[in-house]
Amino acid sequence: MEVMLAIGIGVFAASGVWLLLRPRTYQVIIGLSLISYAVNIFIFSMGRVKMDAPPVLTPGIVADPAKLADPVPQALVLTAIVIGFAMTALFLVVLLAARGRTGTDHVDGREVE
Amino acid sequence: MGDAIRHLVIAPILLPLAVGAFMLLLDERRRLTKIALSLATVLAVLVMAIALVVHVDTPSGDRWSSLIVYPLGNWPPPFGIVLVADRLSALMVLVTAVLGCATLLFAMARWHKAGPRFYTLFLLLLTGLNGAFLTGDLFNLFVFFEILLAASYGLVLHGSGTARVKAGLHYIPINLVASSLFLIGVSLIYGVTGTLNMADLGRLVPTLPDDTRVFFEAGAAVLGVAFLVKAGMWPLSFWLPTTYAASCAPIAAMFAIMTKVGIYVILRLFLLCFGDGAGASADFGAEWLYYGGMATIAFGGIGVLASQSMQRLGGYSVLVSSGTLLAAIGTTNSAVISGALFYLVTSTFTIGAYFLLVELIERGRQAGADVLAVTMEVFGDPEEDIEEEEEEVGVAIPAAIAVLGGAFLACTALLAGMPPLSGFIAKFAMLSALINEAGDIPPSHWALVILLILSGLATLIAMTRTGMRTLWGPDEIAIPRVRAIEAMPVAALLLICVSMTVLGGPAMRYMEATAQLLYWPQIYAQDVLGAATPVVPATGGQP
Numbered sequence: 087m088e089v090m091l092a093i094g095i096g097v098f099a100a101s102g103v104w105l106l107l108r109p110r111t112y113q114v115i116i117g118l119s120l121i122s123y124a125v126n127i128f129i130f131s132m133g134r135v136k137m138d139a140p141p142v143l144t145p146g147i148v149a150d151p152a153k154l155a156d157p158v159p160q161a162l163v164l165t166a167i168v169i170g171f172a173m174t175a176l177f178l179v180v181l182l183a184a185r186g187r188t189g190t191d192h193v194d195g196r197e198v199e
Numbered sequence: 200m201g202d203a204i205r206h207l208v209i210a211p212i213l214l215p216l217a218v219g220a221f222m223l224l225l226d227e228r229r230r231l232t233k234i235a236l237s238l239a240t241v242l243a244v245l246v247m248a249i250a251l252v253v254h255v256d257t258p259s260g261d262r263w264s265s266l267i268v269y270p271l272g273n274w275p276p277p278f279g280i281v282l283v284a285d286r287l288s289a290l291m292v293l294v295t296a297v298l299g300c301a302t303l304l305f306a307m308a309r310w311h312k313a314g315p316r317f318y319t320l321f322l323l324l325l326t327g328l329n330g331a332f333l334t335g336d337l338f339n340l341f342v343f344f345e346i347l348l349a350a351s352y353g354l355v356l357h358g359s360g361t362a363r364v365k366a367g368l369h370y371i372p373i374n375l376v377a378s379s380l381f382l383i384g385v386s387l388i389y390g391v392t393g394t395l396n397m398a399d400l401g402r403l404v405p406t407l408p409d410d411t412r413v414f415f416e417a418g419a420a421v422l423g424v425a426f427l428v429k430a431g432m433w434p435l436s437f438w439l440p441t442t443y444a445a446s447c448a449p450i451a452a453m454f455a456i457m458t459k460v461g462i463y464v465i466l467r468l469f470l471l472c473f474g475d476g477a478g479a480s481a482d483f484g485a486e487w488l489y490y491g492g493m494a495t496i497a498f499g500g501i502g503v504l505a506s507q508s509m510q511r512l513g514g515y516s517v518l519v520s521s522g523t524l525l526a527a528i529g530t531t532n533s534a535v536i537s538g539a540l541f542y543l544v545t546s547t548f549t550i551g552a553y554f555l556l557v558e559l560i561e562r563g564r565q566a567g568a569d570v571l572a573v574t575m576e577v578f579g580d581p582e583e584d585i586e587e588e589e590e591e592v593g594v595a596i597p598a599a600i601a602v603l604g605g606a607f608l609a610c611t612a613l614l615a616g617m618p619p620l621s622g623f624i625a626k627f628a629m630l631s632a633l634i635n636e637a638g639d640i641p642p643s644h645w646a647l648v649i650l651l652i653l654s655g656l657a658t659l660i661a662m663t664r665t666g667m668r669t670l671w672g673p674d675e676i677a678i679p680r681v682r683a684i685e686a687m688p689v690a691a692l693l694l695i696c697v698s699m700t701v702l703g704g705p706a707m708r709y710m711e712a713t714a715q716l717l718y719w720p721q722i723y724a725q726d727v728l729g730a731a732t733p734v735v736p737a738t739g740g741q742p
Binding site for chain 2: 106111114118121122125128129131132133134158159162165166169172173176177180181183184187188193194195
C-alpha cells in the first residue's frame, strides 16, 4: 500500500511539474492542481498509513492511542484543500483577465514567433 | 496589566480582519466611510504595536525581556495553536504598522480609486502580515502566509493594465508552487517530530535520532526554499523586480515588508532549530544562506546598475537588502544579526519611501523618458551641438522639485549606506561586527565585507545617475503636482530613518537584546511551553 501511495504521489507531482513548465496558461493551472493533489496526499501519508483506524476517541471507552489514526494531518489536509481551491479559483480569474487583455493564452502574454 | 495586555496579541490580527470583512458590505461609492474606517484601524494597529514593543521591552521577574503567549481556544501548547509576541515579532509588527500607515495615507490621495475593494484587500494584507509575525505554529504560519499572499495577488493587479496582469501571471504561480513546497516541508517535519509548534520543535531537534534527523533536515530545507522564494534569494528571485515595478506605488511600498516576512521566518526557525544547542544539526544550512545571500547581493547590485527605470531600481534594491540580511543570518554571529535587524527596519522604510517618491517624481515626466535619456547618453543628442549658450546665470528651482530632490537625496544616502543617515549606522554595525570577530577572520567574511561596500557603491552610482537624469538634467521638467497628503508619508518614513540615526543608541540596544535573545531558544521554548496555563482556567476536555 505504501508503494502504491508513493508511486501515486510521484506520478501526480511529476505530471504537475511538467504541465507547470508548459507555455499555455490552461496547462499551468492543471499542473498546479495536480501538484496540490500530490501535496495533499503527501500530508496524509505523513500521519502514517493505517487501515480502519478512527481519528477521534470515543467518549467513555478506554482506547489505545497507538491504534488511532493521527487526526492532525487530516485537519491540515482539509485546510490545505480549502486554501488550494480558493487560490486556483483566484488564479483562474487572473488567467481570464490576461487572456482578455493580451489576446493570447501564452504565459508571457505574447506568442513566441 | 494582567489579561488585557495579553489580549493585545490577537488584536492586530482580528481588528483588520473584522473591519476589512465589514467593509465588503459597504457600497463602493461610500469612500469617505471606508477611508475613515481603514485609517482608524491602521492607527489602532500602530498603537497596539507600540504597546507590544513597550511591553516586551520591560523586564519582568528575573528576565530583562518579557514574552506574551496567547493560547488560542485555551488549548495548552504544544497541542493547541499559540500566538507569541516576543521582541522580534513585536518589532516586525511595529514596522508593518508604520509602513501600513504611510502607504495608506499615500493611497488615499488617488490610488484607492484605481480599482475596487482596495481597502479590504489592504487590511487583509495587514492581517496576514501581523498573523505571520505573531504566530508560534508552523501550520498557522502557512494559513497567514496564504492570507497575505491572496491579498497581495489582488493588490498587484490593483489599477489593472496589461503590465500588471502579465506580472501577476508570473507572480501568482511562483507563489503557489512555493506554498506547495511550504506544505511539503511542514508535513515532513510533522511526520518526523510529531509537532508543529515552533518552540516545541526547537526543543525536540537535539533529541532526534540520526536516521530521522535526515528527514527533518530535508523538511527544513524544503521549507527554507519556500521562504527563500518569498525573500527573493538568487536564483529564486527573477519574478521580484518585474512584479514590484509593475504594481502601483503604495502597493510596491507595502511589498517592501513582504520579502522581510520570508527573512523573518528564516531568522526565527534557523535560530530556534539550528542554533548552537541543536547538537548534530547545529548551523544546518548556514553556508547556503551565507553564499546565497552574497550571490543575491551581487545580482541585486548588477541589477541596480543595469536598471533603466526607477521602479526597477527599487526592485533590485529590495534584492540587495534581502541578500544582505540572508548573508548576515548565515554568519551565525549575534552581533552581525543585531546590525542586520537595524538594517532590516531602515531598509524597509527606505525602500517604502523610495517607491512612493518615484511615483511622485515620475508624475512630472512623460512616458518613455528613461529610455530616451539612456539613448541620449549613449548616442548623443543630435540637437545638442546646435544649441545656443544659455543666457541665464541661475535658474530658480521650483519648490516641489527641491523637496522631491531632497527626499531623493536622503533615499540615496540611506540605500547606499552613506553617512549621515541610519543606513550608514546599519551597515557600519554589520561591518564592524564582521571585522571585530574573535580570532582570525575567515576569507569568506572578508568577501562579504567587500561585497557590502561594493553594493553600496553600485547603489550610489545608479541612484546618482538616475537623480541627475530625472531631477537635475532635463531642460524643461513639468513640475509634478504633489499633494500634501502624498508628500507627508514619504517625509514621515524618511524622518523615522533620521530619528533612528539620532536615537541610534536606544534603537541599537533593542536590536542587540533581540538578537541575543534569539540565541537562547531554550528561554523561548520554556516561556511558550511552560506558560501553558490558560488565560481562563479551562473546563473542557483534555487533548
